[in-house]
Amino acid sequence: MEVQAGELLSKINYPSDLRALDEKQLEEVCKELRAYIIDVVSVNGGHFAASLGVVELTVALHYVLNTPYDKLVWDVGHQAYGHKILTGRRGIFHTNRLYHGISGFPKRSESEFDTFGVGHSSTSISAALGMAVASHYKGEDDRQHVAVIGDGSMTGGMAFEALNHAGIENSNLLVILNDNCMSIDPNVGALKEYLTDISTSKSYNRFRDDVSAVLMKISELGPNAHEIVKKIEKGIKGTLLKRSNFFEALKFRYFGPVDGHDIHHLVKVLEDLKHIPGPKLLHCVTLKGKGYALAEKDQTKWHAPGLFDKITGEIKKVVSEKPQPPKYQDVFGHTIVELAEQNDKIMGITPAMPSGCSLNIMMKAMPNRAFDVGIAEQHAVTFSAGLATQGLIPFCNIYSSFMQRGYDQVIHDAAIQKLPVVFCLDRAGIAGADGPTHHGAYDIAFFRCIPNMIVSAPMNEEELRNLMYTAQLKNHGGPFSIRYPRGKGVMVDWQRPFKEIEVGKGRKVSDGEDIAILTIGHIGNEAVKAIIDLNAEGYHPAHYDMRFAKPLDQALLSDIFKKFDKIITVEDGCILGGFGSAVVEFAADEIYKGQICRLGIPDLVVEHGEQHELWAECGYDSKAIIEQVKAMTVARVTKGMVG
Known part of the structure; x- marks a missing residue:
């Protein structure tokens, strides 16, 4: 307006x-x-x-x-x-x-x-x-x-x-x-x-004001005035x-x-x-x-408050009669406190984003175990690695796009040394209105190529909790990354008992015929929505939540390729080098034949907008998934329906 x-x-x-x-x-x-x-x-x-x-x-x-x-x-x-x-x-x-x-x-x-x-x-x-x-x-x-x-x-x-x-x-x-x-x-x-x-x-500021007039007089003394002023000014600052x-x-x-x-x-x-x-x-x-x-x-609250009434100051929020799922960042914030209460080796680290990533919850509950290190992603990574050398378990929470700044440290200081730093990558995927400088497009691709690195992404809040729980149970041979998006999840009842997830193991979400949809992370919920609509039209794709881009669930992938010759991969990350590329590499290495279509962020700079607008623009929202399934399959005749 x-x-x-x-x-x-x-x-x-x-x-x-x-x-x-x-x-x-x-x-x-x-x-x-x-x-x-x-x-x-x-x-x-x-x-x-x-x-x-x-x-x-x-x-x-x-x-x-x-x-x-x-x-x-x-x-x-x-x-x-x-x-x-x-x-x-x-x-x-x-x-x-x-x-x-x-x-x-x-x-x-x-x-x-x-x-x-x-x-x-x-x-x-x-x-x-x-x-x-x-x-x-x-x-x-x-x-x-x-x-x-x-x-x-x-x-x-x-x-x-x-x-x-x-x-x-x-x-x-x-x-x-x-x-x-x-x-x-x-x-x-x-x-x-x-x-x-x-x-x-007070002494410096008062004296500085008092001598300013004197310095102005000195400036009239001739060609050496400039040097005289500099020396007096330096002396004032150094002394006071x-x-x-x-x-x-x-x-x-x-x-x-x-x-x-x-x-x-x-x-x-x-x-x-x-x-x-x-x-x-x-x-x-x-x-x-x-x-x-x-x-x-309250400067933190009003950094970016959303819509508000400028007269009363009331921040406008969409009120729903139904209970709403939490933000992923809050799931992280509450879960790390739960885990830290059980495991005294857990530490929390963030580079200047305690409220943005919700580490402020731990900073309040356990101030001696949670650290805001300033806008210093490189230092945050290596500081975390230093903690890990002493047997502690650092959860280093850095926005996906900011993680790019600490990439050398991830390789040199964490991965090469096989240190068990847990990297929680908030704002992974399309970040929304902040635009191209903040989209977390590249982390799957740039983490997947690092030796000793585990690359994971939860489809919902329960999986985020369980991946965090799994990451701190033992040293998995190096750093463990967990990526999740900005915004809300999909589960209201999310604070469930912890369960270990076997590293590198995916799960079948729904069975189907003709074509398989493989997703990683929250974007899998777009596939769930797409499949509901597809089923109504007589299409029955299978859906697998792979959870890990590295290591891949090779046993599950082998079963999928044996059953399906048409596969769609979906990720909220760059197509080049991402999860879909990992699946294509697996198929090539194992000599599996079939048609594989990769949906994700294309090889271009994506501008700003709401997440759902940009998912659609990039071609991997529920509508795009539906269109791709239809383009690759012939609908089966179901009771009372012809696809």
């Missing part, structure tokens, strides 16, 4: 319109922009609190910079809604994250103002540095390059790597640290404490903070902390920084959810 913008905002189609305004009007622009974000997200959904926290910073940046000539790179993109609205997309912003609508993240193909596609954190400094070096190489030294990175993203290893490189390049780069002590959940680690020390040091500034140790000029909600001061500071050469870091203290009281008080 399109929302009406305020009087000033309605006249701003591009940053050039913003820059035509008097600076005195910027406060009103910020007010209208914040109100517009609240209005749109409340009725259309999307990320919320992060963009509210950077309204003033967004306006100041586009007011001072000559975008898109000057390059502005946002980290992750949760904070970039104001940027999108000011850069030509206000009229279509109501389509944000909807099927065939605009992306919820900056995207290069969508706008020239989106200088870099983002979705995973901690990439902005590297990308902006690359742009700055390229500009210098091309003789465009007047071009500004700005990376806006949240303090949560600063915990990612890539950010440190980029800072280390940028410090020696002397490129025209400004890093803006949006310091709100939050990513999705509260930030953790020593860096958070360090930033808190700087931003809350009782430590050298971390960023200046990496050869960045450090400025701040400044109030990230003072639009006029931000404009002044950004104008000044444009004329200071070399790598610079501006430390802005902001409040996530700024301007919406409920979001300010």
